[in-house]
Amino acid sequence: MTNHWEDIKNADMVLVMGGNAAEAHPVGFKWAIEARNFNKAKLVVVDPRYTRSAAMSDFYAPVRAGSDIAFLGGVINYLLSNNKIQTEYVRHYTNAPFIVGEAYSFNEGIFSGYDEAKRSYDPSSWTYEKGEDGFAKVDMTMEHPRCVFQLLKKHYASYTPALVNKVCGTKEADFLKVCEYIAATAVPERTMTILYALGWTQHSTGAEMLRAGALMQLLLGNIGVAGGGMNALRGHSNIQGLTDLGLLSTNLPGYMSLARDAEQDFAKYLDVRSTKPLRPNQTSYWQNYPKFFISQQKAWWGDKATADNNWVYDYLPKYDTMYDILRAFEMMNQGKMNGYICQGFNPVASFPNKKKIIAGLSKLKFLVTMDPLNTETSEFWKNHGDYNDVKTAEIQTTVFRLPSTCFAEDQGSITNSSRWLQWHEKAAPPPGEARTDIDIMAELFVRLRAMYRKDGGAFPDPVVNLNWSYKVPHMPGADELAKEYNGKALVDLTDPKDPTKVLVKAGEQLSSFAQLRDDGTTASGCWVYCGAWTQAGNQMARRDNSDPWHIGQTPGWAWAWPVNRRILYNGASVNPATGKPWRADKPLVSWNGKSWVGSDVPDIGLTADPTAPDAVRPFIMTGEGVARLFAPTGMAEGPLPTHYEPFETPFESNPVYKDPRAKSNPAARVFKGDMEAFGKPKDFPYTATSYRLTEHFHYWTKHSKLNAIIQPQQFVEISEALAKEKGIGHGDWVKVSSNRGYIKAVAVVTKRIPVLDCGGQKVHTVGLPNHWGFVGQTKQGYLVNTLTPFVGDANTQTPEYKSFTVNIEKA
Ligand SMILES: Nc1nc2c(c(=O)[nH]1)N[C@H]1C(S)=C(S)[C@@H](COP(=O)(O)OP(=O)(O)OC[C@H]3O[C@@H](n4cnc5c(=O)[nH]c(N)nc54)[C@H](O)[C@@H]3O)O[C@H]1N2
Numbered sequence: 165m166t167n168h169w170e171d172i173k174n175a176d177m178v179l180v181m182g183g184n185a186a187e188a189h190p191v192g193f194k195w196a197i198e199a200r201n202f203n204k205a206k207l208v209v210v211d212p213r214y215t216r217s218a219a220m221s222d223f224y225a226p227v228r229a230g231s232d233i234a235f236l237g238g239v240i241n242y243l244l245s246n247n248k249i250q251t252e253y254v255r256h257y258t259n260a261p262f263i264v265g266e267a268y269s270f271n272e273g274i275f276s277g278y279d280e281a282k283r284s285y286d287p288s289s290w291t292y293e294k295g296e297d298g299f300a301k302v303d304m305t306m307e308h309p310r311c312v313f314q315l316l317k318k319h320y321a322s323y324t325p326a327l328v329n330k331v332c333g334t335k336e337a338d339f340l341k342v343c344e345y346i347a348a349t350a351v352p353e354r355t356m357t358i359l360y361a362l363g364w365t366q367h368s369t370g371a372e373m374l375r376a377g378a379l380m381q382l383l384l385g386n387i388g389v390a391g392g393g394m395n396a397l398r399g400h401s402n403i404q405g406l407t408d409l410g411l412l413s414t415n416l417p418g419y420m421s422l423a424r425d426a427e428q429d430f431a432k433y434l435d436v437r438s439t440k441p442l443r444p445n446q447t448s449y450w451q452n453y454p455k456f457f458i459s460q461q462k463a464w465w466g467d468k469a470t471a472d473n474n475w476v477y478d479y480l481p482k483y484d485t486m487y488d489i490l491r492a493f494e495m496m497n498q499g500k501m502n503g504y505i506c507q508g509f510n511p512v513a514s515f516p517n518k519k520k521i522i523a524g525l526s527k528l529k530f531l532v533t534m535d536p537l538n539t540e541t542s543e544f545w546k547n548h549g550d551y552n553d554v555k556t557a558e559i560q561t562t563v564f565r566l567p568s569t570c571f572a573e574d575q576g577s578i579t580n581s582s583r584w585l586q587w588h589e590k591a592a593p594p595p596g597e598a599r600t601d602i603d604i605m606a607e608l609f610v611r612l613r614a615m616y617r618k619d620g621g622a623f624p625d626p627v628v629n630l631n632w633s634y635k636v637p638h639m640p641g642a643d644e645l646a647k648e649y650n651g652k653a654l655v656d657l658t659d660p661k662d663p664t665k666v667l668v669k670a671g672e673q674l675s676s677f678a679q680l681r682d683d684g685t686t687a688s689g690c691w692v693y694c695g696a697w698t699q700a701g702n703q704m705a706r707r708d709n710s711d712p713w714h715i716g717q718t719p720g721w722a723w724a725w726p727v728n729r730r731i732l733y734n735g736a737s738v739n740p741a742t743g744k745p746w747r748a749d750k751p752l753v754s755w756n757g758k759s760w761v762g763s764d765v766p767d768i769g770l771t772a773d774p775t776a777p778d779a780v781r782p783f784i785m786t787g788e789g790v791a792r793l794f795a796p797t798g799m800a801e802g803p804l805p806t807h808y809e810p811f812e813t814p815f816e817s818n819p820v821y822k823d824p825r826a827k828s829n830p831a832a833r834v835f836k837g838d839m840e841a842f843g844k845p846k847d848f849p850y851t852a853t854s855y856r857l858t859e860h861f862h863y864w865t866k867h868s869k870l871n872a873i874i875q876p877q878q879f880v881e882i883s884e885a886l887a888k889e890k891g892i893g894h895g896d897w898v899k900v901s902s903n904r905g906y907i908k909a910v911a912v913v914t915k916r917i918p919v920l921d922c923g924g925q926k927v928h929t930v931g932l933p934n935h936w937g938f939v940g941q942t943k944q945g946y947l948v949n950t951l952t953p954f955v956g957d958a959n960t961q962t963p964e965y966k967s968f969t970v971n972i973e974k975a
């Protein structure tokens with residue numbers, strides 16, 4: 165979230181699109197209700213289904229699964245053509261005035277730089293034109309034909325209400341009504357928040373859907389303000405912590421990145437990541453990358469990391485490609501991966517194309533599961549009849565099951581969607597032989613290190629030299645780990661301006677990442693978490709809920725990264741002409757002529773004058789200093805969100821663009837053989853989407869009798885019209901099939917699934933709640949992921965669970 169849960173109550177308009185907060189985030193959703201009840205906010209829901217969120221809304225509009233970029237592109241076109249934007253915000257806080265180079269082009273769905281054979285882009289033509297001063301050129305009138313503002317207008321001009329109807333199936337009148345609700349927040353006094361989750365991320369164009377939402381919010385001046393923002397409602401309780409700590413194959417903690425194979429040169433590795441400012445005076449905070457990286461190496465390898473050995477840069481692996489989960493299973497299938505450790509992960513249930521997942525696991529030498537429960541994954545080798553028809557005798561995989569604990573049986577911190585690190589205590593001892601995840605990992609490490617010490621091996625150094633100075637090596641405390649990721653001074657840190665003045669004594673905890681240094685004198689395991697456990701103690705355990713500004717900013721509750729900032733980009737909440745808040749009733753920060761004051765920690769220096777020429781702008785992680793409407797780098801499929809069809813679609817072609825290469829995301833990775841595994845509309849004519857129910861949490865609560873009683877078995881939701889067409893009655897057994905397999909389930913015939921009229925083509929949606937399987941207390945059944953396709957978002961590789969095609973018939 166750019167903002168935080170409680171801040172939702174400040175919104176004048178809540179758009180729930182690409183998520184179903186009432187169902188999947190029922191506790192947090194209370195803030196949307198508070199906005200409605202106490203702030204007279206409007207609540208608008210756009211979803212292929214009439215959801216529990218929709219039931220609470222002022223207005224609901226249906227949309228075809230996978231078509232949100234067309235919808236949002238339509239809103240963007242509406243805002244631009246009706247001048248419903250916050251112009252001064254756009255001018256000063258976004259890259260709208262930046263001029264893009266002449267080589268950039270876009271034609272019928274394909275951007276310049278496309279290589280069809282490699283299914284990828286060379287983004288070099290998407291860059292800004294540079295001036296003689298080396299900075300990007302801007303036209304503050306935003307009239308230059310190649311400035312981002314004009315390119316944006318051109319890009320979305322074809323996204324008319326008629327086109328939205330044709331692509332999304334939303335009636336023009338409904339679409340225009342949503343536009344009006346949204347456009348009402350273009351004034352500085354009104355803000356909109358967007359609450360989204362998987363309805364946007366789980367598509368082959370997921371990351372661009374989010375960008376389209378963010379782009380719309382920026383045009384409206386709704387980013388960096390109270391009651392605004394792009395708010396990703398995260399999934400598992402600590403999934404925000406997972407990404408913060410870099411637990412993805414190509415990441416390091418704090419959103420740093422591992423080196424590629426080609427980056428053997430340490431200086432170059434640092435240089436490329438130390439992004440220089442693209443405009444005068446801008447912060448471009450990644451310029452501090454060496455401080456973060458070297459402090460991390462000191463935390464991990466202590467005295468072994470020295471300037472002479474490039475801070476043991478060579479200890480880190482370099483990557484040739486991203487080893488995301490889809491790739492891991494592809495490699496198992498190809499026999500290129502021998503072992504797999506599943507810690508709190510049940511891929512047989514949760515990953516797409518179950519048949520391929522099982523085939524992959526069956527080729528492993530060993531599989532380790534670390535889980536408090538028995539799962540479909542730990543039992544993949546067992547025949548469960550039609551639900552899992554494997555030939556056990558042919559599977560050679562050895563499965564090790566390590567029983568672990570649940571969060572309540574351990575102490576530690578959980579980072580929520582608001583970026584708050586909240587400390588919790590242990591409430592109960594683990595049952596039976598279960599051990600905490602930390603203990604299991606530590607014990608594995610200690611034993612592996614002993615083996616490396618004894619036997620050597622190809623490259624034992626990173627393992628045997630790892631800094632492991634915990635009191636009990638096979639049982640590190642959560643507090644010890646937390647202090648380590650915060651970081652400490654390794655020598656007395658003195659003031660660079662006055663070397664006699666000691667700022668932090670050797671051995672003391674640091675209080676902010678601003679104290680990190682690139683000379684090996686500081687250690688910090690995760691720079692964005694620096695400040696969580698300071699010399700003053702555990703900041704995550706703070707429980708002061710006072711709200712001095714009466715807008716839900718509670719700076720004394722827990723600790724938010726970065727630097728306890730509650731709302732990101734809050735510097736954009738002021739009018740750049742005056743430095744005073746756009747809206748006086750909900751002030752975040754304000755410029756008093758000399759410094760910043762207010763309810764939040766400003767993004768920019770305390771004394772940086774926002775009204776000065778070339779003022780420092782609050783989007784400090786970009787070289788531009790402002791937000792990117794147009795992304796010159798970073799996106800696989802192009803600088804502007806563009807409608808592509810899901811890989812499985814009821815349409816024969818892209819209804820927006822003529823180039824056949826642009827039917828589906830031209831830069832999405834498709835493994836060999838998988839293109840053929842996508843279904844064709846003639847065989848699988850219906851759009852399917854999968855989702856959650858409040859009554860279950862994924863695949864764990866099916867082990868609990870109470871949950872099993874309230875939602876005992878797999879069902880499938882279809883419209884009354886489709887039921888009639890197919891002769892299916894409420895409560896009948898149906899068979900739902902895709903090109904990868906089938907499931908059988910009970911039909912729920914409901915008015916809550918609308919039939920869409922996409923410019924004359926009728927589109928039916930089949931709704932698949934996703935919580936059951938063949939292990940647990942619920943009725944034994946099939947896994948929904950028997951049906952889903954093995955393709956992901958082009959940037960993140962998040963699977964396309966939310967839009968694929970199926971057939972349905974009475975079983
Ligand atoms: N009770 C409960 N709560 C949970 C979970 C759980 O299992 N049970 N899981 C947690 C996890 S891990 C996560 S990630 C979150 C997920 O939270 P959500 O993303 O809110 O949950 P979903 O139900 O998967 O999907 C949300 C909605 O997206 C809609 N949708 C599908 N396709 C599209 C589309 O193309 N466009 C639009 N606009 N909408 C679409 C679906 O109809 C559905 O209503 O929930 C968390 N909360």
Ligand SMILES: Nc1nc2c(c(=O)[nH]1)N[C@H]1C(S)=C(S)[C@@H](COP(=O)(O)OP(=O)(O)OC[C@H]3O[C@@H](n4cnc5c(=O)[nH]c(N)nc54)[C@H](O)[C@@H]3O)O[C@H]1N2
Binds near residue numbers: 362514535864
């Ligand atoms: N079709 C379809 N598929 C989906 C989705 C969808 O919307 N549609 N959503 C996707 C999403 S967003 C997600 S997050 C995934 C979830 O997929 P998974 O993470 O694979 O599934 P879960 O059942 O949430 O959790 C896996 C295991 O974690 C264990 N666990 C709980 N606490 C702990 C702990 O403290 N330590 C350890 N070691 N284990 C623990 C649980 O017992 C459980 O067996 O599913 C994805 N799959």
Ligand SMILES: [Mo]
Binds near residue numbers: 398399400
């Ligand atoms: Mo999730």
